[in-house]
Amino acid sequence: MAQENVNVVARIRPLSNETSDETCIEIDPVSSTITLTTNGKEFNMDKVFEQNAPQEEIFGYVQPIIAAVKNGLHGTIFAYGQTGSGKTHTMIGNDENLGIIPRAIEMIFNALNEESKNRNDNFNFNISCTALQIYCEKTYDLLNGNEKIEIPISDIFKNAKEVEVNSSNECMKIIKCGLEQRKVSGTSMNETSSRSHAILTLTLKTEYFKGNEKHERISRLNMVDLAGSEKRKHTNNSKTQNLESANINKSLLTLGKVIREIINPVKNQVIPYRDSKLTMILRDSLGGNSKTTVIVNIHSNSKYFTETSSTLDFAVNVKKVKNTAILQEFITSKETITLKVEVQRLGEENDKLKTELAKEKEKVVQLQTIVDEKDNKINTLEKKSFELEEDKSKLELELKKANQKQKKCEAEIEKMKQMINGLQNDNKQLKEKVQELEIKNDEMKNQRNADDNYERLEKDIDSGDFDYFDENEVPVIPTDFSSGEESDSEENEMPVPMHASPGSTSNQSNIICAPHYRIGTEYHGKWVKHLYIFDTDDTDLCYNYTFVPKENTFYAFSKSSMNYFVCYKCKNAPTVSAIIHSNENGEEYVKLSENEHVCEPQKYEPHVIIYEPDYKLYINQSRNKKVQRLLVFNSNDKTLYYDYTLISGGNSYRCNSCLNNHNIYARAKLATDENGKKCCVLYAQAHQCQPRKLKPAK
Numbered sequence: 001m002a003q004e005n006v007n008v009v010a011r012i013r014p015l016s017n018e019t020s021d022e023t024c025i026e027i028d029p030v031s032s033t034i035t036l037t038t039n040g041k042e043f044n045m046d047k048v049f050e051q052n053a054p055q056e057e058i059f060g061y062v063q064p065i066i067a068a069v070k071n072g073l074h075g076t077i078f079a080y081g082q083t084g085s086g087k088t089h090t091m092i093g094n095d096e097n098l099g100i101i102p103r104a105i106e107m108i109f110n111a112l113n114e115e116s117k118n119r120n121d122n123f124n125f126n127i128s129c130t131a132l133q134i135y136c137e138k139t140y141d142l143l144n145g146n147e148k149i150e151i152p153i154s155d156i157f158k159n160a161k162e163v164e165v166n167s168s169n170e171c172m173k174i175i176k177c178g179l180e181q182r183k184v185s186g187t188s189m190n191e192t193s194s195r196s197h198a199i200l201t202l203t204l205k206t207e208y209f210k211g212n213e214k215h216e217r218i219s220r221l222n223m224v225d226l227a228g229s230e231k232r233k234h235t236n237n238s239k240t241q242n243l244e245s246a247n248i249n250k251s252l253l254t255l256g257k258v259i260r261e262i263i264n265p266v267k268n269q270v271i272p273y274r275d276s277k278l279t280m281i282l283r284d285s286l287g288g289n290s291k292t293t294v295i296v297n298i299h300s301n302s303k304y305f306t307e308t309s310s311t312l313d314f315a316v317n318v319k320k321v322k323n324t325a326i327l328q329e330f331i332t333s334k335e336t337i338t339l340k341v342e343v344q345r346l347g348e349e350n351d352k353l354k355t356e357l358a359k360e361k362e363k364v365v366q367l368q369t370i371v372d373e374k375d376n377k378i379n380t381l382e383k384k385s386f387e388l389e390e391d392k393s394k395l396e397l398e399l400k401k402a403n404q405k406q407k408k409c410e411a412e413i414e415k416m417k418q419m420i421n422g423l424q425n426d427n428k429q430l431k432e433k434v435q436e437l438e439i440k441n442d443e444m445k446n447q448r449n450a451d452d453n454y455e456r457l458e459k460d461i462d463s464g465d466f467d468y469f470d471e472n473e474v475p476v477i478p479t480d481f482s483s484g485e486e487s488d489s490e491e492n493e494m495p496v497p498m499h500a501s502p503g504s505t506s507n508q509s510n511i512i513c514a515p516h517y518r519i520g521t522e523y524h525g526k527w528v529k530h531l532y533i534f535d536t537d538d539t540d541l542c543y544n545y546t547f548v549p550k551e552n553t554f555y556a557f558s559k560s561s562m563n564y565f566v567c568y569k570c571k572n573a574p575t576v577s578a579i580i581h582s583n584e585n586g587e588e589y590v591k592l593s594e595n596e597h598v599c600e601p602q603k604y605e606p607h608v609i610i611y612e613p614d615y616k617l618y619i620n621q622s623r624n625k626k627v628q629r630l631l632v633f634n635s636n637d638k639t640l641y642y643d644y645t646l647i648s649g650g651n652s653y654r655c656n657s658c659l660n661n662h663n664i665y666a667r668a669k670l671a672t673d674e675n676g677k678k679c680c681v682l683y684a685q686a687h688q689c690q691p692r693k694l695k696p697a698k
């Protein structure tokens with residue numbers, strides 16, 4: 001573990017085609033000395049590569065570092081120099097002139113593959129790479145989308161993405177890809193000027209077994225392409241480029257300062273590696289555990305004399321830095337390995353258990369939450385249950401009271417029912433009594449009427465005012481009862497309706513003369529006039545027409561003008577017009593136009609047939625007018641009779657027993673039955689009147 005100085009080589013870039021292309025240095029290749037022609041200052045290097053030195057030659061010079069890294073030592077190669085001096089050309093190069101980085105990668109893979117083939121001690125290797133850039137004092141990961149990262153001083157690669165690579169091609173592809181994201185821009189001094197420091201690191205892990213021991217080596221090769229320093233006076237940069245330039249110069253100044261302090265340490269003063277990101281990364285490479293080669297690139301044009309002088313000063317200083325490269329090998333016995341494996345296994349198991357424990361804890365927390373929620377629910381339900389119990393007790397109390405009330409009410413209802421029954425019975429009895437009394441009253445009234453009638457009748461008969469027909473007499477039919485004159489008719493019949501002579505002017509088919517019509521009035525919610533018409537040939541038939549009041553003649557039934565009727569039976573039939581005329585004898589008749597009226601005439605059923613000598617027809621002169629009455633009684637015992645009064649010229653009679661019923665009228669006619677026996681046939685429409693006892697039988 002001997003200390004050794006940082007190896008410093010100078011590479012002079014070819015002069016450009018500038019007109020004032022005059023060099024400011026002289027080179028002594030034997031002593032590797034560069035002399036500034038302007039001031040004669042000499043700078044001794046470990047090696048000087050002149051303008052035409054090919055890339056292979058430069059690489060050939062740094063190969064020992066790469067070999068050392070392959071064998072387990074840390075190594076660093078970095079290029080330093082003013083902008084445009086050829087740093088990127090030296091480190092990366094191009095497809096035709098590969099720089100140190102692609103050549104180093106290829107060499108490492110070839111060497112390790114070769115070694116792996118040749119050794120028989122279970123030699124194994126693994127290579128990974130990282131690529132960072134420092135731009136304006138911030139670090140970015142070129143293999144991870146140029147993401148900005150922090151680099152802790154304890155482990156500068158901690159946050160960097162480390163990509164395992166299996167071949168030099170793969171490795172170069174990845175690195176090229178990363179470098180495409182590097183900050184590069186065209187400046188007045190370099191069309192492809194790097195505006196950031198690029199740090200590519202290969203990490204090599206090798207292992208082999210020797211006896212019971214496992215030998216592990218972990219070494220790193222840092223290859224750094226620094227951004228170039230530039231003087232303002234030689235540039236015509238943009239504002240951004242000037243800012244970049246200021247940052248580049250600042251970090252390079254810090255690098256120079258760190259190097260000066262390494263070579264001239266101040267007692268009790270730490271080397272200010274932390275002053276810049278670059279020095280933090282190069283900490284091991286400068287004064288630490290690394291074999292380091294610095295390539296100072298020089299643009300020898302005399303106009304860059306100051307920059308060249310500064311670069312050579314840096315080179316001389318960095319050359320004084322001493323490093324101690326330590327073999328990064330870790331030897332482990334099999335037991336230790338076994339134990340390590342066991343420890344690792346236990347660690348993994350522990351991790352697994354920790355994960356499971358965390359999951360279980362999470363479950364417990366979830367369960368606890370559920371339990372808490374349930375507890376809350378239970379509390380709420382208990383509270384509700386308690387409240388419901390209270391309500392239940394209250395309701396039971398109220399129910400008890402209500403039941404008691406209901407019982408009382410039921411008892412009262414029972415009492416009232418009994419009372420109602422009693423009252424209903426009383427009511428029934430009273431009604432029955434009332435009915436009885438009403439019947440008695442009616443009977444008494446009837447009896448009184450009958451007695452009056454009978455008395456009057458007997459009186460009439462006794463006084464001789466009362467004529468009657470005997471069975472051989474033909475009654476005289478009055479034509480005008482109001483006039484009180486008797487008819488001269490000598491027909492041997494009871495009052496029978498007859499045809500009137502139609503007027504000579506009338507061509508109507510239905511012309512009916514008095515007394516074959518009758519005008520009656522009925523009450524159906526309002527008073528309605530009826531025209532009853534009898535057929536003289538068949539006294540059983542009757543037409544019943546209802547008067548239809550015409551507009552402006554409301555209820556105005558007139559004998560002198562046309563009246564309109566509808567058939568009572570078929571109310572929908574056409575209107576029938578009727579006018580009452582008088583013939584030359586002064587008899588009234590009805591002239592009826594029965595337009596298309598096909599209704600069947602209503603037939604009266606015989607109500608009673610009275611055989612001789614049981615009927616009598618009287619003409620009563622009482623009450624200042626002649627009244628024709630039909631008295632019908634049993635001639636044997638004189639106990640039963642019907643008492644009818646003739647009320648119209650149509651041989652119609654009203655029952656004297658039910659005077660109030662206007663709808664009831666009767667007609668009588670003398671007839672001979674099939675045995676030739678004379679009789680009186682009495683027709684009565686719905687006449688329900690019972691025969692009355694006139695006089696007790698003698």
Ligand SMILES: Nc1ncnc2c1ncn2[C@@H]1O[C@H](COP(=O)(O)OP(=O)(O)OP(=O)(O)O)[C@@H](O)[C@H]1O
Nearest residue numbers: 013014083084085086087088089190193194227228
């Ligand atoms: N030794 C060389 N042989 C041929 N061409 C060279 C050599 N050195 C530099 N050049 C050319 O000079 C130009 C600038 O070189 P390069 O970009 O490598 O400089 P740089 O130091 O990296 O500059 P910066 O710091 O601005 O990035 C490039 O076109 C490069 O090809």
